[in-house]
Amino acid sequence: MLKQYLLTPGPTPIPPQVALKEALPIIHHRTDEFSAIYKDISEDLKYIFQTKNNIYTVACSGTGVMEMAVVNLLSPNDEILVASCGNFGDRWIKISQAYGVKIVSISVEWGKTVDPLQVQKALKENTNIKAVFTTLVETSTGVVNDIKSIGKIVSATNAIFAVDAISGLVGQEFKTDLWKADVVICTSQKGFMLAPGLAFITLSDKAWKLVESSKIPKFYFDIKKYKNLTNATPFTPPVTLIVSLQEAIKLIKEKRIENIWNDCRVLAKAARAGMQALGLKLFAEVPCDVLTSAIVPENIGEKIVKTLRKKYGVSIAGGHGDWKDKIVRFSHMGYICKADLLVGFSCLEMVLSELGLSIEKGKSVAAVEEELLKD
Numbered sequence: 001m002l003k004q005y006l007l008t009p010g011p012t013p014i015p016p017q018v019a020l021k022e023a024l025p026i027i028h029h030r031t032d033e034f035s036a037i038y039k040d041i042s043e044d045l046k047y048i049f050q051t052k053n054n055i056y057t058v059a060c061s062g063t064g065v066m067e068m069a070v071v072n073l074l075s076p077n078d079e080i081l082v083a084s085c086g087n088f089g090d091r092w093i094k095i096s097q098a099y100g101v102k103i104v105s106i107s108v109e110w111g112k113t114v115d116p117l118q119v120q121k122a123l124k125e126n127t128n129i130k131a132v133f134t135t136l137v138e139t140s141t142g143v144v145n146d147i148k149s150i151g152k153i154v155s156a157t158n159a160i161f162a163v164d165a166i167s168g169l170v171g172q173e174f175k176t177d178l179w180k181a182d183v184v185i186c187t188s189q190k191g192f193m194l195a196p197g198l199a200f201i202t203l204s205d206k207a208w209k210l211v212e213s214s215k216i217p218k219f220y221f222d223i224k225k226y227k228n229l230t231n232a233t234p235f236t237p238p239v240t241l242i243v244s245l246q247e248a249i250k251l252i253k254e255k256r257i258e259n260i261w262n263d264c265r266v267l268a269k270a271a272r273a274g275m276q277a278l279g280l281k282l283f284a285e286v287p288c289d290v291l292t293s294a295i296v297p298e299n300i301g302e303k304i305v306k307t308l309r310k311k312y313g314v315s316i317a318g319g320h321g322d323w324k325d326k327i328v329r330f331s332h333m334g335y336i337c338k339a340d341l342l343v344g345f346s347c348l349e350m351v352l353s354e355l356g357l358s359i360e361k362g363k364s365v366a367a368v369e370e371e372l373l374k375d
């Protein structure tokens with residue numbers, strides 16, 4: 001009976017219009033009807049990614065499409081640069097290692113961002129680097145990286161630039177072509193407001209050249225199988241998810257992407273004000289617009305998350321790795337609105353109070369309201 005509020009950085013809430021599409025009778029995927037839908041979403045995804053290049057839709061989670069990027073671009077013993085500032089950046093390292101790729105890594109302290117000048121330095125010192133991998137929004141810490149500056153640096157070299165935009169895309173301003181990202185990946189369960197299970201990848205001409213020389217074995221994830229088809233996928237696609245994606249894209253297009261970026265900025269400002277009003281220090285050095293992370297007193301992170309969910313039906317996230325119990329992460333990407341933010345902060349305030357922190361009731365909600373009213 002407890003009403004659920006999903007304020008986690010994936011999965012995110014699904015708008016009712018989108019969820020209803022998932023309930024429709026399934027159609028066959030080798031039909032004109034499905035091809036028309038697939039053609040439609042493939043065109044519209046270009047607008048959301050801000051690219052002129054094709055977007056390929058694949059059935060897998062985010063990690064799957066990260067692996068797809070690695071296996072299609074590289075060969076064993078190739079050298080790559082990974083600029084990581086958290087758990088998801090580190091995942092590029094783990095995947096590449098599994099395929100025998102040599103890694104030069106820039107590992108930034110969690111909570112901080114990748115310094116573009118460090119990328120420049122690493123590229124100068126290691127002239128064989130084939131590709132640079134990084135993350136738009138590092139969801140494990142809540143920072144946003146300066147993709148535009150890194151893109152400018154990488155584009156002046158022979159290396160290609162691959163960006164994990166999984167949690168950032170849609171909510172956080174991002175321009176694939178203008179910012180010179182050669183490979184961009186995303187999934188359905190974050191800013192796209194869909195159930196998990198769909199992933200997207202786009203490649204520039206420069207990246208396709210690398211695909212031609214890649215020697216890592218692959219089959220399901222062989223991107224050439226996707227490239228050679230028009231308005232169809234090589235294997236059975238998650239038809240229902242693609243049908244509901246069409247509806248989610250309709251909502252995004254109606255609102256326009258610039259307005260969504262702006263809404264997320266407003267929510268992020270309010271969430272940061274709310275955290276600070278609770279006496280919590282913000283974790284991210286350069287905070288993103290799609291989630292807000294804050295440091296909580298030692299060892300109560302998980303207790304906060306569990307109590308909020310159990311008692312009030314409000315789901316937020318704790319930390320990853322060493323920060324598991326030390327931070328909380330409050331998402332405001334996708335179908336999360338001003339009213340949800342107020343519910344979240346009001347309940348968070350009560351839980352912190354119940355856990356023994358000295359909290360002035362209503363203070364964070366007032367701070368959130370203050371920011372929201374400026375919009």
Ligand SMILES: *Cc1c(COP(=O)(O)O)cnc(C)c1O
Pocket residue numbers: 009010061062063064088135137138139164165166167187
């Ligand atoms: C959520 C997320 C992933 C995805 O991983 P899954 O395999 O879908 O669990 C990858 N990178 C980032 C930055 C993410 O936020």
